[in-house]
Amino acid sequence: MVEDNLSPHVGVRFTVPKLNRIQSKLYPVAFGTDEPVLLCAPTGAGKTNVTLPTVLNEMLKWRNKATGTFAMDSFKIIYIAPMKALVQEMVGNFTSRLSILGIKVGELTGDSQMTKAQIAETQIIVTTLEKWDVVTRKSTDTSYTNLIRLIVIDEIHLLHDDCGPVPESVIARTVCRMEQTGDYVRLVGLSATLPNYEDVATFLRVDTKKGLFYFDAPYQPCDLQQQFIGITEKKAIKWYQVTNTVCYKKVLDYAGKNQTLVFIHSRKETAKTAKYLRDTAMEKETITQFVKPEGATREILTEEANNVKDPNLRDLFSFGFAIHHAGYRERTEC
Missing domain, CATH: 3.40.50.300 (P-loop containing nucleotide triphosphate hydrolases)
Known part of the structure; x- marks a missing residue:
């Protein structure tokens, strides 16, 4: 049972009844620290839900213990997804789980724009790689980009895809900005299993002894069997x-x-x-x-x-x- 009294409403508690094996291993780092994280695990292993503890960890920093309310104008969280369909799914996911805490979630894609007023009142922005690349590369308005404290990049293994230069640019730009301003932004990468996961962890500035988590075949949500069939035809x-x-x-x-x-x-x-x-x-x-x-x-x-x-x-x-x-x-x- 994971239970955190984060709600601004008296008597309401945010409860997640059970974490799976992977989520349980990540929880102490995801919720208890500000370490950058790279999680590599098979499809369907529950990677996306690891995002929630990192979000709650960031929110806790801006909570007034006396009133139980949050300084909503003091932070922004960015969730980057590879497809517009996944963006819409995650907006619904975060809204249903976090609206009770007063969190507002917004969708920012090529098809769904947000006004300055909407961005100002939104704490979690779910966007695509290409859209966020444009925003961070061309934006002259830093009123909300300066408030970003957590960036989650889903399916970061797309670094190897045709679109690989896009996530690479987004991450490099974020790291460069941190070094220039001194404002820390926590990076969380979610990925399928990777052969060079240590290289990707280094790129994300992840401490391999603290924030790197790699889970392979034994952590598949369903058991898989392999059968090899030899074909001797040459032509x-x-x-x-x-x-x-x-x-x-x-x-x-x-x-x-x-x-x-x-x-x-x-x-x-x-x-x-x-x-x-x-x-x-x-x-x-x-x-x-x-x-x-x-x-x-x-x-x-x-x-x-x-x-x-x-x-x-x-x-x-x-x-x-x-x-x-x-x-x-x-x-x-x-």
Whole structure:
């Protein structure tokens, strides 16, 4: 049980009933110190919730013990997400959890602007990398950037992505500003597992003995099994055919029982593989194992397929197949 009497309202307490293994290990540093933090953990391991203790830790500094109220105009917290969809999700998340404390959360993206008045009355600003890069690079109004005390960068492993220069610039600019002004800004990086996590920690000015946390496969939220299948074909075309045949057999084993994710090595092959699975299922008359023709699911998928703009996805959707790759991400200007 984690319980902190932070609420400005008498008799109301902010309660989180249980922390998982990863959150429990981070809590003493996230809430009890101002150390920069880099957390590397598998997808679904609860990284995002680690943000809350760091937010509460910062808020506690601005709390009047006598009245229980906060100096809301004295601090700003920035949460940087890689996609606009995630920005909207986090705005709702923070609002539902922190509004009881009087905290206001704002969304700042290319599609959602904030006026100076809105920024002034907002304590947590959720934004995208590209938008925050523009704000910090071009802004002449430092009335609120000088109040920033905590910056959380979600999915910081995108340093290795095509958009890598953007988070790199944002972090370097923040560190440079700290050195020039002497005003400390706590940096918190959230990432999937990284091979060079120590290098990223150094870049974030994280003390590897205090603020670096790395959790690998044993901390997966669900147990994973590995099975290796050897393919001896040398010629590319035959290798591709055998690979697809094996993939179809494996996917069919779970058809109608569980959802299945197939990871492909390129964007182009993503659609090709999905169409192969669909076409093979139709040829072998096993397509009904994926989506029953008389069920409501097929009717819903067929109806929703009409709203899909991508031709490949529209062609597959009604049969219970879908595709996704980085080209579908709702990024801003990257």
